[in-house]
Amino acid sequence: MTVATSIHRPLLITRKNNKWRPPQAAIIPNYHLPMRSFESKNRTSTEDIKSLRLITAIKTPYLPDGRFDLEAYDDLVNMQIEDGAEGLIVGGTTGEGQLMSWDEHIMLIGHTVNCFGGSIRVIGNTGSNSTREAIHATEQGFAVGMHAALHINPYYGKTSMEGMISHFNSVLSMGPSIIYNVPSRTGQDIPLRVIHTLTQSPNLAGIKECVGNDRVKQYTDNGIVVWTGNDDQLHDARWDHGATGVISVTSNLIPGLIRQLLFEGRNPSLNSKLMPLIEWLFQEPNPIPLNTALAQLGVIRPVFRLPYVPLPLAKRVEFVKLVKSIGRENFVGDKDVQVLDDDDFILLGRY
Incomplete structure (x- = not known):
């Protein structure tokens, strides 16, 4: 008895004169809906964010092993609330978000909302030079309750104006947002045309602008909310x-x-009095001087995540003199300011 066998060959399909069509998910806008919630427990409106005057880019303190020192962080936040700050940037440049994993970043945003969200507006720095990362982090930030997001333009690799618009539009739909323009760090200015295009989004709260007061005026003349990112210009930015x-x-x-400068009218005398401190704070890239100052005030441990290192001894001595000139009672914390020695600082490359 013979058994008939058949050989199965793969069926070859040719596409003569037929154009290939991509999956629908690739061409339909918002096919994958963002991970958004309409719960209102911690939600705030874009108009509420627009009204904030004093927003502190809060420092992130560390334990000797490099983990977050949440006890010191909570004290810092409480001092901001007690002295009249209305909002916080969590994990910004000052808070060293660039040295955090995204897990650390989102945890700190969630912790801040959970502990202080009823007393101060929490603005999470969930921006990135990668649109994919910015989308993901912003979804997570709003999911843990942040009130608004801070978004920087794509840095290092940079992009075109059309690319900037597409990048920002990818995240603006998720909730109230502040756009951050700091060409000295990103290597690329955000042109006015980009911002004017983005004002079509109801979620654009405003701009953190570091180019200068002439640019600030260009925006405010057109009804766009601006926060200056330059402390040395804040008095004139606000009042002029x-x-x-x-x-x-x-x-x-x-x-x-700082609240006094923003809320109590023109005060050139106070502004001039504070200028030596502000100049001291920006003699090296932020947050190097700030970290040094807070450690010498005794409100954080003298722990640095590399590549940041403390200011040299002569500059540390200069800070103590500035504190005494302005008045220790005007600074955060209640310990005597002191000059720390080089050996007092811990520098961490692995954490």
């Missing part, structure tokens, strides 16, 4: 150029005095 307020580094140290 229409800025709503400041996203400040200096307010980590003297939140009450």
Whole structure:
């Protein structure tokens, strides 16, 4: 008996004169809906964010093994609330978000909302030079309750103006957002045309602008909310150029005095008095001087995640003199300011 066998050959399909069509998910906008929630427990409106004047770019303190020192962090935040700050940037440049894993980043945002979200607006720095990462981090940030997001333009690799618009539009739909323009760090200015295009989104709260007060004026003349990112210009930005307020580094140290500059009318005398401190804070890239200052005030441990290192001894001595000139009572914390020795600092490359 013979058994008939058949050989199965793969069926070859040719596409003569037929154009290949991509999957629908690749061509339908918002095919994959963002991970959004309509719960209102911690939600705030874009208009609420627009009204904030004093927003502190809060420092992230560390334990000797490099983990977050949440006890010291909570004390820092409480001092900001007590002295009148209205918002916090969590994990920004000052908070060293660039040295965090995304797990650390989102945890710190969630922790801040959970502990302080009823007393101060929490703005998570969930921006990235990668649109994919910015989308994912922003979804997670809003999922853990942040009130708004801070978004920088793609840095290092840079992109075109059309690329910037597409990048920002990819995240603006998720909730209230502040766009951050700091060409000295990104290597690329965000042109006015990009911002004017993005104002079509109801979620654009405003701009953190570091180019200068002439740029601030261009935006405020067109009804766009601006926070200056330059502490040395905050007084004039507020009272002469229409800025709503400041996203400040200096307010980590003297939140009450910075609030006074923003809320109590023109005060060139106070502004001049604070200028030596502000200049001291920006003699090296932020947050190097701030980290040094907070450690010498005794409100954080003298622990640095590399590549940041403390200011040299002569500059540390200069800070103590500045504190005494302005008045220790105006600075955060209640310990005597001191000059730390080189051996007091811990520098961590692995953590």
